[in-house]
Amino acid sequence: MIAIDLKFEHLQWQYQISTTFFIFVILPALYYIYAKYISKSPNRYNKLEAPVKFKFPIPDEAKPHWKGKRLYPPNLGIQVPNEPNKIQSYCPATGQYLGTFATTSKDEMNLRIQRAKAAQKSWAHSSFLLRRQVLQTLSRFIIDHQEDIARVACRDSGKTKLDASMGEIMVTLEKLNWIIAHGERTLRPSTRPGPSNLIIGLMKSGEVRYEPLGVVAALVSWNYPFHNLLGPIIAAIFTGNAIVVKCSEQVVWSSIWFVDLVKAILKLLDIDEDLIQLVYCFPNDADYFTSHPDLNHITFIGSKPVAHKVVENAAKQLTPCVVELGGKDSVIVLDDVADFNALSSVIMRGTFQSAGQNCIGIERVICLPKAYEALVDILSKRIKDLxxxxxxxxxxxxxxxxxxSDNRFSQLENFIQDAVAKGARLVSGGKRYQHPNYPQGHYFEPTLLVDVTPEMDISCNEVFGPVLTMIKANSIDEAVEISNGTEFGLGNSIFGKDFKTCNEIANRLESGSVAINDFATFYVAQLPFGGVKKSGYGKFGGEEGLTGLCNAKSVVMDKPLLRALGIATAIPPPLDYPIPNDKQAWNFVHSLNKAGYDNRVWEIVKSFKKLASGGA
Incomplete structure (x- = not known):
């Protein structure tokens, strides 16, 4: 009987604790999630901005079981023999032919830019309601047709569907839904404190209004054919701009389909399709595009050598640029990491996603001694199974x-051979790979290179391929020095148990972004994205990415109370032309400065007295 009572009491105690926990922890947490995320979710829209459902057919080449003809050298490439104004698209994984496209001529560039310019005049005054509906419709289509989009991106870039899902679809959905939720607030007129002068500040208020620039341009890289193309389009549409995108000549086939998808949405919502234009050409005609006088802003995503030409041409028209270039991103691993197996998964995803063709991919893993030994052991086993x-x-x-493509295979092999000659150890991979099913596909073996040191070529040059390099550092100071020891500064990651230490390291790293105990989440979080040093300048993404596509117009006005009373500011009589009394005018301004900026009460009182007398 006693045992039963004790058991019953124990159950009652358990029940009371769980009820308390539910009332004071679970319920508040659920309410917080609802208030912060669900009630304000971009998916909870006004009926007037609800997404419109529509169909958009997938190309045959992206359908399962498609059998296209294969190209073989010397015809395997984007150049068409004896036809310099044609671009040939093909699948880099299989060598299958996708189509041939005439390059955009200079006359056609002019025409498309002028069409965009004409369409933008009315779009500049469109409502945020309509802009959100465009984005809502695009978001819903992407969610409902993820596999179609992934297959198109994969067919033109050679990546896997999983890589497309994470690197193309998820980040695009995040950008869309973040702007839907926060874009209007970001672009509302921003009230500013106004003058700090005590007297003028009582009379004047100020604000910044964000107005579209007009026709903006984006020159985007091939490594993320869907996301890199859609990102600038989404931002341009929402800020009231028109956009002309120059896609990479490597991914013309998919770029046409992606742009046509967005144009179909515009047409569906009775919006001028000319708002979005696509051009594609070889570098010789790209110079004309980037120096065009009717472009009001250029976003460039690509390599440093090409950036020099883009910026040089843009300077002819004083066109502002955002330039996002390469990186040599590092992961610094401290010895106190709790789970090296879990960390090895992060490192492999960061290195081998999209075959390492990722501007914020992991280029260097810099470890303290204990972490180094543990990770080399784990990664040596895992990478061989890829x-x-x-x-x-x-x-x-x-x-x-x-x-x-295979045009950088020799360079990758040279980097690896140079490292081995200088003491590095090649654990696996290290050379091009001929696939038994797709011998003309552009494959490079997943590579692990350990005992790498800063003086090796691979330590300071961007690899942009599936090569994981491991570097040992004997201290945190040395790890930071190695990380900062290249000309690049795009992104970094730090892994360690002690957040205070990781945070201090983050403050010492010379880069545009840092993730603590994660990889590249600064990009998903819709923060301003861009690099320092030779990784470029300017930002896209987040609030800065939207306001950067706008003219920040400063407006100063009389305070509302003065306007209501019909009081307007005017030039004081002592300062009016012609100056009636130079000495009196000087005394007036002198007293105005004293009254406005002096922090001594008595001096302010005396200055007000002087002002009241008109400076006499």
């Missing part, structure tokens, strides 16, 4: 896809 191929064509499980 499987390469085309998972939109094969039934086999595939971990990594192809590279966009």
């Amino acid at each position: 499987r390469v191929g085309s998972n939109i064509d094969q039934l086999d499980e595939i971990d990594m896809g192809a590279m966009i």
